[in-house]
Amino acid sequence: MMHNDLFENKDLKLINLLPQEGEVYYCGNILDTVTADLYLAQCIDSLNWESDRAFIYGKEIITKRKVAWYADKPVPYKYSGHTKVALIWPDFLQEIKQRVEHSSGELFNSCLCNFYSSGDEGMSWHSDGEKELIDNGAIGALTLGGERRFSFKHKKSGERVSLNLAHGSLLIMKSTTQKNWLHSLPKTKKNVGPRVSLTFRQMRM
Numbered sequence: 001m002m003h004n005d006l007f008e009n010k011d012l013k014l015i016n017l018l019p020q021e022g023e024v025y026y027c028g029n030i031l032d033t034v035t036a037d038l039y040l041a042q043c044i045d046s047l048n049w050e051s052d053r054a055f056i057y058g059k060e061i062i063t064k065r066k067v068a069w070y071a072d073k074p075v076p077y078k079y080s081g082h083t084k085v086a087l088i089w090p091d092f093l094q095e096i097k098q099r100v101e102h103s104s105g106e107l108f109n110s111c112l113c114n115f116y117s118s119g120d121e122g123m124s125w126h127s128d129g130e131k132e133l134i135d136n137g138a139i140g141a142l143t144l145g146g147e148r149r150f151s152f153k154h155k156k157s158g159e160r161v162s163l164n165l166a167h168g169s170l171l172i173m174k175s176t177t178q179k180n181w182l183h184s185l186p187k188t189k190k191n192v193g194p195r196v197s198l199t200f201r202q203m204r205m
């Protein structure tokens, strides 16, 4: 049995962490530690990790963070100014997707996977509003590995909201969150272990 099912367990009401113009829910752990450890090892060993390329002030850089992208079909997807083609789900990733769908009450057809090998890697302020994504579609982000801080910043007011993302936990961003808020995974000097995030998405396809 999973404990934090958003919609199955009517007693457990999740609170919207954003004060305005968006919806973010932290479900806490949806996987027990043993399962989360196993999935982390499988992700690190068998996902098709590649360095990401990004444009910073017009200059192309290769990120230390690695990414891999999976979907129901081999659809092209523009990310950081580059076009990638999605790979088809390995069985264990499909299994994780079903758990995330069950806990969030949402359906997903793609997943951008991120691998941060240490606290020296992070993700700077951005929102996930690519045109390939369904407008106001939900994103379900499962964390595996080292606990990290995650922050939101309102695009106009600069107002901030932060939380920690635990091993095996699920964060849901939905509604107008991407339109009105930026998010980031700050680097940290703390000695944190490797972290994988599986960000399940709803694409037009």
Ligand SMILES: O=C(O)CCC(=O)C(=O)O
Pocket (backbone or CB within 6 Å): 112, 114, 123, 128, 141, 150, 183, 185, 197, 199
């Ligand atoms: O690693 C995370 O938790 C967030 C990653 C993220 O924001 C993204 O993939 O767009």
Ligand SMILES: [Fe+2]
Pocket (backbone or CB within 6 Å): 126, 127, 128, 183
């Ligand atoms: Fe993001």
